[in-house]
Amino acid sequence: MRVITVPALIALSFAPGFSQSSETKGLGKDWVETGFPAHGKLHMGLQSGEVHITGGEDAKVRVRCVSQEGWEGYHPQMRLKALGTSGDLEISGGPKKNFRYEIQIPKETDLVLRMPAGELHVEGIVGNKDVRLHAGELNLQVGDPEAYGPVNASVTAGNIKAEPFGVEKGGIFRSFHHDGKGLYALQVKLKTGEINLTR
DSSP states (O other), X not given: OOOEEOOEEEEEEOOTTSSOOOEEEEOTTOOEEEEOOTTEEEEEEEOSEEEEEEEESSSEEEEEEEESSOOTTOOOEEEEXXXXXXXXXXXXXXXXXXXXXXXXXXXXXXEEEEEEEEEEEEESOBSOEEEEEEEEEEEEEOOOGGGEEEEEEXXXXXXXXXXXXXXXXXXXXXEEXXXXXXXXXXXXXXXXEEEEEEO
8 A cells, every 4th residue: 555644734943042943844755853952851742643753863853644544634733842952742633543653853862752542662762761651552662771760660451561671461450660770760651551661
């Protein structure tokens, strides 16, 4: 099936310290992007769907939307507000199925993410992570487990597979806690589904 990328609107709002302030439409297969500093803190509020988040080498946030169903009648919107080293990215309004967001952020970022349901993949991010999903599959690459201090993961109904920490649990009200000596905190919460923490 031919993959059709989705026209999207991204509104960019910057503090005076940034070099530009603009509003851009991302069309075709192009990424929509804007500058965002490394070592910042990024809050994401995402709609349900398939989401892939990766860490990049440059100080930018890039977003692309891909649909296998076409986009007629749907108007996905992305809004990034940045102030200094703190940003808020919200995405909403896309098709209900067979829809994928690809998001690239600076690899050294503290990530706070909220998503109702779907399939979430996060990899290549170095920093604090606070990720919460209501239902679905949560796949998070944590890297070196020695990089973390407090680690908390919980699922109300489902499975936790955390090979880097030597944990595998399934059932109702499952959780684990780990106290390390690293710099970063990790918190993962899921109501129904599966948590996969990988190295």
